[in-house]
Amino acid sequence: MAADLSTVYTGIRFENPFMLASAPPTESDSNIMRAFEAGWGGVVTKTIGLHPVVNVKGPKTKFLRADNGDSRLSMSKRPDTTLIASWNWELISDKPLDWWIGRLSRIKRQYPDKVLVASIMAGSGNDKELHNWQTLTKACQDEGADALELNFSCPHMDRVDMGSNVGKDKVLCSVVTQAVKEVARVPVWVKLTPATANIVEEAEACFVGGADAISSSNTFPSLPLVDPQTLEFEMNVEGYVSPGGLGGPAILPLSLAKMAQMTKAFPDRAFSGIGGVSSFDHALSYFLLGCGTVQVCTAAMLDQAIGPNVIRKLISGMTEFLERNAHRGWSRLEDFRGLKRDAVVAHSQIKRPDEREYHGGYEEEAEGYARPEKVSS
Numbered sequence: 001m002a003a004d005l006s007t008v009y010t011g012i013r014f015e016n017p018f019m020l021a022s023a024p025p026t027e028s029d030s031n032i033m034r035a036f037e038a039g040w041g042g043v044v045t046k047t048i049g050l051h052p053v054v055n056v057k058g059p060k061t062k063f064l065r066a067d068n069g070d071s072r073l074s075m076s077k078r079p080d081t082t083l084i085a086s087w088n089w090e091l092i093s094d095k096p097l098d099w100w101i102g103r104l105s106r107i108k109r110q111y112p113d114k115v116l117v118a119s120i121m122a123g124s125g126n127d128k129e130l131h132n133w134q135t136l137t138k139a140c141q142d143e144g145a146d147a148l149e150l151n152f153s154c155p156h157m158d159r160v161d162m163g164s165n166v167g168k169d170k171v172l173c174s175v176v177t178q179a180v181k182e183v184a185r186v187p188v189w190v191k192l193t194p195a196t197a198n199i200v201e202e203a204e205a206c207f208v209g210g211a212d213a214i215s216s217s218n219t220f221p222s223l224p225l226v227d228p229q230t231l232e233f234e235m236n237v238e239g240y241v242s243p244g245g246l247g248g249p250a251i252l253p254l255s256l257a258k259m260a261q262m263t264k265a266f267p268d269r270a271f272s273g274i275g276g277v278s279s280f281d282h283a284l285s286y287f288l289l290g291c292g293t294v295q296v297c298t299a300a301m302l303d304q305a306i307g308p309n310v311i312r313k314l315i316s317g318m319t320e321f322l323e324r325n326a327h328r329g330w331s332r333l334e335d336f337r338g339l340k341r342d343a344v345v346a347h348s349q350i351k352r353p354d355e356r357e358y359h360g361g362y363e364e365e366a367e368g369y370a371r372p373e374k375v376s377s
């Protein structure tokens with residue numbers, strides 16, 4: 001059987017399960033159309049609000065790298081380094097809803113077979129704010145958006161009723177989702193913050209509110225390092241810094257752990273995996289946990305902003321994987337999606353050694369451990 005990269009996720013057909021996440025690469029109609037030309041199956045717009053926002057002075061995104069063969073970690077550009085993570089303190093789209101009206105519909109007219117998802121965000125502290133969510137919902141779906149992604153995850157909001165502060169509150173998760181679902185004619189996805197004690201609780205609240213899918217994870221709250229020479233944070237404005245979001249390779253294992261919690265709890269629900277994806281091997285981990293799509297940001301930003309080489313590698317990687325496993329009867333994502341979900345268990349379910357195999361927690365040559373002392377008789 002020939003490899004088939006198409007998939008159906010929340011009732012929407014994708015030509016492939018790879019998407020650009022809501023982030024700087026999707027901040028404009030020109031970037032989104034470039035992304036579709038490059039081959040991405042779907043794009044989530046930079047988060048759209050009703051009013052323009054003003055970002056911090058100076059760079060909004062930097063990249064943390066490690067010196068090869070050394071221990072130095074720094075955001076400074078230098079040769080012979082390996083990317084560790086991205087770091088940003090960027091707010092939502094600096095273009096208000098009115099700017100996007102007309103542009104979203106033009107994108108859909110030119111790329112009717114591509115999936116366009118509108119990321120939206122408003123407050124949640126009162127009925128007026130809930131109405132703002134509904135205003136954004138109706139406007140974006142009228143423009144032709146195939147789905148909506150509710151931003152309950154932006155880590156940079158000072159207001160207690162916006163961004164990740166919503167994603168940390170079960171009641172707000174449910175109430176806002178329900179308000180959107182009251183007027184939505186398209187699938188509603190919710191993007192959750194990883195900065196919560198038990199993400200399963202927030203996911204459950206979103207599903208109770210009517211969410212069709214959960215996207216996770218957004219970036220992890222973090223601070224840049226202090227430069228040992230200047231004693232200043234590597235990212236600062238006039239000496240001051242605020243926590244930003246850590247993304248890229250460093251968060252891949254962390255995001256997988258959050259995703260596993262949710263797919264284990266809700267095996268029949270739809271999930272989109274985000275965090276650290278730059279190759280099909282990375283995406284495969286999310287698929288094997290049960291995700292129906294994956295989203296990419298950092299790798300795309302470092303590849304001509306919208307990742308033409310990244311999507312080419314993702315598509316070729318999945319094609320080769322399916323061809324390599326054709327003898328198993330696999331020809332599409334659904335044939336192997338969720339295959340390793342049940343292999344993630346509680347720590348107490350992991351087999352312990354018997355008495356003869358136990359060496360006080362040490363192995364003879366375990367990396368990172370001291371050699372156990374031999375006890376003289």
